[in-house]
Amino acid sequence: MEKLRVGIIGLGWFGEIHADTIVGIPNLELAALCTRTPERLEAMGQKYGVEKLYRDYHAMLADPEIDAVSVCTMWDQHTEPAIAALEAGKHVFLEKPIASTVAGAQKITAASKGSKGILYIGHVVRFNPRYRMAKQAIDEGRIGQIVALSSRRNIPAAWTPTILEKIGPIVGDAIHDSDIMMWITGDTVATAYAQTVSVRGLKHPDIGQTMYRFKGGATATLETVWCMPEKTPFDIDERMSIIGTEGIIHIQDTFPNLAIVDGNKLHSPDTTYWPLFNGVRGGALREEFEYFARTATSGAEVTIGTPEDATAALAATLAAEESARTGNVVQL
Known part of the structure; x- marks a missing residue:
């Protein structure tokens, strides 16, 4: 090998x-x-x-x-x-x-x-098995034409004071859901509108609420709150709903899929993206690196995590941030 x-x-x-x-x-x-x-x-x-x-x-x-x-x-x-x-x-x-x-x-x-x-x-979320199964079901035509999507990707305040001096929640986290939404719809964003809220007075706002209209007509809302209270017992509140003309898909990665109580606190650590087992990371990030290794050593074409897809997700989230600054709907 x-x-x-x-x-x-x-x-x-x-x-x-x-x-x-x-x-x-x-x-x-x-x-x-x-x-x-x-x-x-x-x-x-x-x-x-x-x-x-x-x-x-x-x-x-x-x-x-x-x-x-x-x-x-x-x-x-x-x-x-x-x-x-x-x-x-x-x-x-x-x-x-x-x-x-x-x-x-x-x-x-x-x-x-x-x-x-x-x-x-x-873009590690593409290796989350829940989103991969959703994509498979959509490609099989099981929910018909997608008409509406919503996502939530919220994390505790303790994670973010340093991060918010460097990047905001829309580009920092809603970019994941933007990429997934374009991936599963096969569509691109036509317009973006967003509002933000600064809770702690850091360089970037703590909260971003984004709305997209896709070129094919579907609408989407994306919630990113980077200031969940200190006592929040889980690392991430992650969900997505996809509504089609013939069915619905709901994805949920928290509440909790693992609960550990020690002392007087309940913890729900990440079990999906990069869980740590005996000093080595598993989960979606491991699968992502395995894909990278296979593609690089085989000479195959990159079909997941392409720069074109990543640029489209970046453009959408930057447009949303521009909308939050100006108060205007931004055309892509």
Whole structure:
């Protein structure tokens, strides 16, 4: 079995989750780490037993023994390392959002067309089995024409003070549901309208409420609340309803699918996306990396997490954020 030697660029909390996932997949090898913070770099190198440690991603990309990179920098720092990696002929797993601007996304996409490596954009919700089964049922024609959709993706306030200084809930989380809605409808967003609420006075608002009209006529509402109370016993309140002319699909990932009571508190940890088992991540993120590895080693075309789909989701959420700022319906 061919093994891909992977380097990670960006070692924040999600870069570490990527590392936890990579080390558990037989045909991936965590071969290098890169971050600008020397203490973090040393600590992560010791944790994973990785000797190739870089503070400059260009030096990592110059290493011929690195086959692929996972880009986990902040969303406004995706464009340069992604393009540099593609130009170096590396396979690229780029976390969502693809970029912070549509122009940046288009530059990354253009770079991928001439690269020897593949470009995959990490829209992990497509690997959640509940959404995959919903997509399958829709493709089989079981609910007829989709006419309305709604989603909820809410997380506790404790998660978000640092994140909200960097990205807002619409682009940060509603982008998942935007991507899924376009995927299952096979349609694109025509107009976006949104309102936001700032609860804690951070750089970005805590709450985003979004409405879309799709080109085919369907409507959608998307709720993203990043300030659920401290005592909320679950990590995420995630739901989607899809209403068709002949049926309905309802997806729910909480309330709770696992309940653990310790002391005087009930916990409902993630069991879907990146659950941790004996130091190794499983769930949808593992399946996502396995897909990336299979596609890269086989030379197959990327059909999930394409830059075109990721750019469409980014454009929709940026339009929603523009609507929230201006109070106007934004045409795409």
